[in-house]
Amino acid sequence: MQDARRHQSLTRLVQLFDGKEWILFNPYTGEQGVPANLLLWHTGGESILDVAGGTGSRVSFSMIRQTVPALDLVGAQNKDSLFNVISIQRLPNEEQSMFKLLLLLPIGALVVVFMRIIIGLKTSGTFMPILIAMAFLQTSLVLGVVSFVLVVAMGLVLRTYLSRLNLLLISRIATLVVLVIFIISALSLIGYQMGLNTGMTITFFPMIIIAWTIERMSILWEEEGPKEVVIQGGGSILVAVLAYALMKVSIIEHLTFNFPELNLVALALIMLMGQYTGYKLSELRRFRAMVDNNAGKISGKIQGLMHESAICECRG
């Protein structure tokens, strides 16, 4: 047998009994023994197909190679176990793939917690980067980053116009949601026409979250200036890319899906970091100036003291 062959017919073999065991012979070549990849379909002399009142009948076989996960085998063996009954693998394929994504979320949360508590990176919106990372999983990374920046940038331009209209907050956000949907549809249609089939997948972006991001960034722009927007936007994309990179590692994907209880490890790490009261990496830079200023003050004081002592010596 070979993988993915169609219209295969059966091969006849001859079987001999030598008094102790049956031996197979290929009657065409005289080869003895069991050939590799053999599937015994039928023994004996009865016909394979009986046709009554029909003509032109033919029997052919198709083959496909399909691997069955070890888990299925285990499942098949322990059909009645409770764990097996409520396992994710019992769900229809579509729901399983949803669970696959869902069970990756803790990894994203872990990245966000680490980047914010230990590193001290500023992001726009706490968990927005995870949702963006999930969207990157659906698109590809480069395309995802480019289209995300494009959508937010276009949204910011439109938002400056909205701020002139003096809308109430709720309707302004709602307007942004509608505009973001338009932007994303337009981008994916253009992408499709340009032959980028993957362009369609940017519809996976969480639109409501993006609308909020645009709103927050535009307020940030007005209050703190474009620099802060770039810092926070860049931080968000960095965290999203890191989370994406981790979620994309096939071993992590495999472990979180097949052993969901491993997410408890991520949970433990998150809770552990919640207890961390040391300095953030960014603070080691932030307070650098203070150390320098103090060093200057102390050396100034010492100089002053030396000056005084010189005066004393003169008097002496």
Next chain:
Amino acid sequence: MSQPSVNAGVDAKKTPSLMSPAGVKNWWNSWVSPWQLKRMGILGMNCRNHDFIAAYNPRSLFPLVDNKLKTKLLAEEYEVATPKLFFVVNSQHEIEHIEDKIMALEAFAVKPAKGSGGKGILVIIGRKGEKFIKSSGAEITLEDIRRHMSNALAGLYSLGGKPDVVIIEDLIQFDDYFKDYSYEGVPDIRIIIFKGYPVMAMLRLATHKSDGKANLHQGAVGVGLDIATGRALNAVQHSKPVTHHPDTKRALNEIQIADWRNWLLLAARCYEMTGLGYIGTDLVLDKVRGAQLLELNARPGLAIQVANGRGLLPRLRHVESLKERMHRTAEQRVDYVMKTFTADGL
């Protein structure tokens, strides 16, 4: 506040590229070891959130400081000096009927109750016929004020865009003492109060760069004040030491806050008022009525350490080590810190 701090003595423009060995060394030198920060007793963000805000500020009391209206009513109840409240606008339809009330006022400030970081504050310093004059000198109409109020009510300036109320209060008549020290803006004094003890203070002076705002990360000058005397200790702008105000050129080390004990007392009494263990109090000086409480902050920033050139932790741990009820009144606590937290001491 994450200003890249350039090393003293190194010209920022001539910073070698990161590729060269000198560049790597320079970059490496822009970091400081956590042990050194610890030796200096500098309070980090995680430690502040975990050991002080979460431990001493019950969540249920946060609304008292996050909502300026509640703070104000509470301050009036506890007889803590605060700018007089004229009236409150609670809903959009009330905006139609503000004309009579507004026309009776000469100078006033419009503030969203839940605005943070000075957002959405409109200051009217005078009138010119039908027009109102803003602090920047620009003239606006009643209709502009109405629009501003409508935005504030809808939650434009509040945390998370929640619906808000608008308060209209008396304008602070700034004392002339600070006139030469602040440019185009409002100087204020931030005092950190821990369990009722004033632990650190700074004067914030607006500059041209900070656009009249007293926020350090926007370029305002922060002057650390000696808790014992109210004298200037140290001044920084963008985390770098300065000796003179960049715009008015006045020497900053001459600053001496008059009647300093009263300032500390006003701040210390906010502990009894709110019940919050770790708060930042923002005070201003009124020409006629003296020191006034402007607002409270349940998550005061860490920049006050840079302005003072010293860390908060030793003082905070010292206050933690004091026996409960050792000092029963605000007066006793203020007298204690004025003796203990001196410039050369703790």
